[in-house]
Amino acid sequence: MFSMSPLFGVMKFEKEPPSFNGFGGMLFTYVQDAGGFAFVGLAIWLLLAILRPIYDYPTPETRKNRLISPLMVIPGAIGLAAYLVAFGILLVAFSSEVPDNVTDPSEITVVPTADPAMVAIYEWATFIGGFFMLIGFVGPFLLDLSKLRFNRVYAIARLSFQEAVRNRVVWVFLAVLLLQLFPSRWWFGGKAEEELKNIIDVSTRFNNVLLVAVGLLLAAFSIPNDIKSLTIHTIVTKPVERFEIVLGRFFGYVGLITMALVGITIVGVGLIYAGNIEREAKQESQRSRVVNYGRLEFTSRKQGEDFRGTDVGKEDGYRLHIAGGPNSPYRAVWNFTQVNPTFGTKEKAVKLEFAFDIYRTTKGNEGEGVLCTFDLTTWKWDPARESEYKAAITKAFGNQQNITPDRVEDWEKISQIAQEFGRYEWLGQEVFDYHTIAFPVPESFFKNALEGKPNKNESPLGSSIDGKPNLIRVSVKCETPSQFVGMAKWDLYFLEAEGSFIINYCKGAFGLWLRTLIVIALAISISTYLAGVVSLISALLIFLLGFFLDFIATIVTGRNEGGGPLESLLRLVRNEVTAKELDKTTAVSAVLAGDSIYRWTLRRVYNVIPDVNRYGWSEYVAQGFSIPGDMILINCLSAAAYTLPWLVAAYYLMKAREIAA
Amino acid sequence: MAEPTPAKTKNDIVVETRNLTKIYRDFWGRKKAVALNALDLTIKRGEIFGLLGPNGSGKTTTIKLLLGLLFPTSGEAKVFDRPAADVRKNEKIGYLPEESYLYRFLNAEETLDFYGRLFDMPGEVRRERSEKLIKLVGLEHAKKRTLREYSKGMRQRIGLAQALINDPELVILDEPTSGLDPLGTIWMKELIVKLRDEGKTVLMCSHRLDDVQDVCDRIAILFNGDLQELGEVNRLVEDARRVELKATNLQLTEALKADLKAVIEKHGGSLETFGHPTTTLEDLFKRVVEESKARPGRRYLPSNTNN
Numbered sequence: 001m002f003s004m005s006p007l008f009g010v011m012k013f014e015k016e017p018p019s020f021n022g023f024g025g026m027l028f029t030y031v032q033d034a035g036g037f038a039f040v041g042l043a044i045w046l047l048l049a050i051l052r053p054i055y056d057y058p059t060p061e062t063r064k065n066r067l068i069s070p071l072m073v074i075p076g077a078i079g080l081a082a083y084l085v086a087f088g089i090l091l092v093a094f095s096s097e098v099p100d101n102v103t104d105p106s107e108i109t110v111v112p113t114a115d116p117a118m119v120a121i122y123e124w125a126t127f128i129g130g131f132f133m134l135i136g137f138v139g140p141f142l143l144d145l146s147k148l149r150f151n152r153v154y155a156i157a158r159l160s161f162q163e164a165v166r167n168r169v170v171w172v173f174l175a176v177l178l179l180q181l182f183p184s185r186w187w188f189g190g191k192a193e194e195e196l197k198n199i200i201d202v203s204t205r206f207n208n209v210l211l212v213a214v215g216l217l218l219a220a221f222s223i224p225n226d227i228k229s230l231t232i233h234t235i236v237t238k239p240v241e242r243f244e245i246v247l248g249r250f251f252g253y254v255g256l257i258t259m260a261l262v263g264i265t266i267v268g269v270g271l272i273y274a275g276n277i278e279r280e281a282k283q284e285s286q287r288s289r290v291v292n293y294g295r296l297e298f299t300s301r302k303q304g305e306d307f308r309g310t311d312v313g314k315e316d317g318y319r320l321h322i323a324g325g326p327n328s329p330y331r332a333v334w335n336f337t338q339v340n341p342t343f344g345t346k347e348k349a350v351k352l353e354f355a356f357d358i359y360r361t362t363k364g365n366e367g368e369g370v371l372c373t374f375d376l377t378t379w380k381w382d383p384a385r386e387s388e389y390k391a392a393i394t395k396a397f398g399n400q401q402n403i404t405p406d407r408v409e410d411w412e413k414i415s416q417i418a419q420e421f422g423r424y425e426w427l428g429q430e431v432f433d434y435h436t437i438a439f440p441v442p443e444s445f446f447k448n449a450l451e452g453k454p455n456k457n458e459s460p461l462g463s464s465i466d467g468k469p470n471l472i473r474v475s476v477k478c479e480t481p482s483q484f485v486g487m488a489k490w491d492l493y494f495l496e497a498e499g500s501f502i503i504n505y506c507k508g509a510f511g512l513w514l515r516t517l518i519v520i521a522l523a524i525s526i527s528t529y530l531a532g533v534v535s536l537i538s539a540l541l542i543f544l545l546g547f548f549l550d551f552i553a554t555i556v557t558g559r560n561e562g563g564g565p566l567e568s569l570l571r572l573v574r575n576e577v578t579a580k581e582l583d584k585t586t587a588v589s590a591v592l593a594g595d596s597i598y599r600w601t602l603r604r605v606y607n608v609i610p611d612v613n614r615y616g617w618s619e620y621v622a623q624g625f626s627i628p629g630d631m632i633l634i635n636c637l638s639a640a641a642y643t644l645p646w647l648v649a650a651y652y653l654m655k656a657r658e659i660a661a
Numbered sequence: 662m663a664e665p666t667p668a669k670t671k672n673d674i675v676v677e678t679r680n681l682t683k684i685y686r687d688f689w690g691r692k693k694a695v696a697l698n699a700l701d702l703t704i705k706r707g708e709i710f711g712l713l714g715p716n717g718s719g720k721t722t723t724i725k726l727l728l729g730l731l732f733p734t735s736g737e738a739k740v741f742d743r744p745a746a747d748v749r750k751n752e753k754i755g756y757l758p759e760e761s762y763l764y765r766f767l768n769a770e771e772t773l774d775f776y777g778r779l780f781d782m783p784g785e786v787r788r789e790r791s792e793k794l795i796k797l798v799g800l801e802h803a804k805k806r807t808l809r810e811y812s813k814g815m816r817q818r819i820g821l822a823q824a825l826i827n828d829p830e831l832v833i834l835d836e837p838t839s840g841l842d843p844l845g846t847i848w849m850k851e852l853i854v855k856l857r858d859e860g861k862t863v864l865m866c867s868h869r870l871d872d873v874q875d876v877c878d879r880i881a882i883l884f885n886g887d888l889q890e891l892g893e894v895n896r897l898v899e900d901a902r903r904v905e906l907k908a909t910n911l912q913l914t915e916a917l918k919a920d921l922k923a924v925i926e927k928h929g930g931s932l933e934t935f936g937h938p939t940t941t942l943e944d945l946f947k948r949v950v951e952e953s954k955a956r957p958g959r960r961y962l963p964s965n966t967n968n
């Protein structure tokens with residue numbers, strides 16, 4: 001099995017998949033961001049409540065605006081005070097430089113030129129302000145949740161479901177199922193071994209469009225149609241909380257979509273197992289690799305050279321290259337802070353898998369690969385024992401060679417050496433362009449790494465940014481002269497286990513489900529205020545913008561080279577160059593403050609758009625990689641974090657709506 | 662018709678409005694129509710109260726304000742001593758809209774089950790009540806058919822059943838007889854009286870005078886959003902300053918008219934009409950409308966009647 005497998009088993013990520021690292025920071029930013037929305041929402045609500053009051057008369061002489069409660073006003077006032085503090089600091093202590101290479105607008109904040117203490121106060125003030133704004137805005141909503149009754153929400157959910165079914169929406173799904181019955185090679189042709197990958201790719205895309213379109217159509221028109229056909233009059237004159245209508249519709253359509261997705265998934269898995277697929281494709285793609293990734297860095301052994309990988313101008317620099325040759329000083333180094341604790345106990349060997357890109361400066365021999373050497377060390381490896389280690393190898397095998405577990409005795413010996421020294425080498429591996437290759441690593445090597453783990457920041461191999469000690473290092477060198485080998489972080493990994501393909505397929509479907517759920521919540525929330533067609537278009541637009549979120553981020557940042565619009569204007573008037581810091585006069589401060597308000601607004605707009613790419617996991621399934629559980633969990637949280645503010649907005653819009661007007 | 666018991670305690674007042682005003686506005690807040698102007702109304706427990714008025718006089722608007730479907734521009738509306746915007750009052754209200762706005766893809770049983778759930782009623786109670794109501798409104802033969810296939814009259818019937826699903830204390834009916842044939846109309850009127858006899862309060866509105874005269878204990882007449890008349894039907898129809906004289910076996914001759922005129926004038930009155938009797942409420946209604954057209958604005962003042 002440790003041979004070359006002609007496959008594409010490699011993941012490509014443009015950015016880090018989300019993880020729980022820095023979860024606290026994410027929560028902090030979320031409160032700041034959501035708090036900003038709560039502030040806007042609360043301000044609009046209170047303004048409208050004052051302009052168009054609805055009075056209750058507890059006694060004929062006293063009246064009370066039922067749209068305003070102390071629960072909103074008091075936290076709102078505290079939040080506003082905190083915001084004023086933040087704004088004050090902004091005026092006196094910040095300039096508005098935008099750092100280079102910002103791709104994430106959440107980083108477009110003002111950059112401190114002042115005291116770090118001021119920055120801390122600013123951050124905390126916006127956090128506290130956001131927190132209280134959230135209490136003021138979400139508090140009444142949470143209190144009203146206690147009034148919800150399962151029976152009523154269920155009734156409306158069931159009604160929505162029945163409506164869709166009886167209006168024959170289900171036929172759409174059935175038509176799609178029928179399409180999937182035909183082998184995909186009828187549609188696409190392609191290599192036999194890529195068949196499964198193609199099927200998964202195409203059917204996911206197709207199901208995605210289908211589910212999103214159906215969810216969007218149903219959700220965008222539901223409440224507007226109810227209002228237009230006046231059927232809502234018989235509902236709201238029952239003891240129904242307005243928000244129950246929103247929730248009922250939401251759950252009804254989510255239920256429908258869930259059933260459709262379950263059906264589609266069962267049929268999909270069924271077809272894959274029913275033998276409609278080419279055997280090669282089954283063997284290669286029908287897997288679910290659980291893998292352990294390291295962090296990649298490029299190094300040079302030349303004294304004083306700062307090497308960060310060579311960009312040969314392929315793939316927009318996604319993969320960076322190292323030049324080859326026996327004396328090449330360049331290495332690609334992966335550091336692993338985590339080792340699966342079952343390594344070094346259960347298995348005889350752990351697979352190290354990789355797939356690299358090859359860039360040839362001279363035409364090599366046809367069908368011949370490029371040679372690479374892999375040098376694995378644990379944190380216990382002592383470079384001073386180099387000659388001792390070499391001697392042990394020579395003693396055991398004569399000349400150094402690659403050992404596989406089928407040579408039982410030799411494997412025993414190499415395992416002992418690996419455990420004693422914390423080092424293992426794999427030499428002269430022939431590497432082909434984008435083909436996944438694996439070689440065995442003795443379990444004893446991991447035993448060495450796991451025994452008596454070093455403390456935070458105390459590993460000789462260095463640490464990750466958050467101080468986790470590196471336990472294992474894999475150093476790759478290219479031996480063939482005038483060839484370049486290109487790699488990205490995700491191109492090399494330890495294969496921890498083989499998971500179930502079906503479960504992985506279902507996990508992929510769950511990603512689609514999350515995405516559809518977001519769309520439904522979005523469309524329903526918008527439709528509580530706007531007419532059906534308008535809601536449909538708005539929700540669709542917001543959703544589609546989500547696919548270009550990264551692109552939007554760069555536009556938003558790109559525009560900010562000369563600061564915000566006000567600052568650009570000021571520079572224009574004064575004819576100043578952008579690079580020069582503006583002098584701090586009162587006028588300039590005011591302009592900078594204006595621009596930070598502009599940026600604050602931009603950031604709100606950016607937050608409105610869902611990060612839909614987060615939920616596209618079909619690549620994992622298609623490439624045969626297990627979808628990591630913590631990534632699923634964090635994306636569930638992010639879906640909730642995105643939909644909740646929309647639902648709260650829907651709650652207010654519905655409550656304020658004059659149904660019969 | 663039984664005399665409604667006079668209000669003694671606060672508990673006996675089911676609906677109360679004070680100065681209730683509704684101005685429809687467009688998105689920009691510009692005035693479109695004054696649908697209701699400073700309405701003061703009290704409806705007591707156990708009576709059938711009729712809102713009467715020509716199309717566009719503000720009847721439906723009043724009902725929607727009471728139900729919280731609309732928010733008042735000023736003034737207040739209270740039902741069961743709760744503000745109209747409070748949904749909890751709906752527990753004891755049954756509402757039949759002007760047209761029965763129901764889901765057409767449901768059948769009669771499913772419809773009643775659905776609305777029963779909205780009252781958080783347990784399944785057994787829902788089944789029991791919907792069976793009883795389907796019988797009451799005479800739709801047993803069609804209970805499995807979707808409302809899409811129903812005629813206007815059948816929809817009105819299932820709409821009424823829907824309004825009664827929670828055994829309400831206050832039944833609000835907007836044009837309950839519209840779309841019903843004469844037999845259906847009689848059936849509906851009998852049912853309304855029966856509801857009152859069961860102790861429920863009924864608020865209905867109509868532009869059909871015979872309906873109102875037949876069943877209502879008290880009425881309010883609206884025109885252009887202004888309250889024009891308010892009181893017990895019997896007392897409104899008889900006019901204190903008028904004297905009605907009925908006789909049989911008389912020929913309508915000029916001589917008779919001259920003689921009667923002389924007698925009436927001798928006693929300080931004047932002869933208004935002379936002829937065969939007509940529906941008295943219709944007279945009143947016409948007169949109110951004509952007077953309102955001549956002199957726009959409010960005509961009704963609380964001192965006009967002594968109820």
Ligand SMILES: Nc1ncnc2c1ncn2[C@@H]1O[C@H](COP(=O)(O)OP(=O)(O)O)[C@@H](O)[C@H]1O
Nearest residue numbers: 661685693694696715716717718719720721722
């Ligand atoms: N949604 C609305 N927008 C604007 N004007 C309305 C609306 N509904 C009713 N009106 C106006 O308010 C007045 C009263 O209407 P309504 O209460 O429906 O009368 P009725 O039920 O007595 O026939 C009419 O002039 C009508 O045109």
Ligand SMILES: [Mg+2]
Nearest residue numbers: 720721722759
């Ligand atoms: Mg009407």
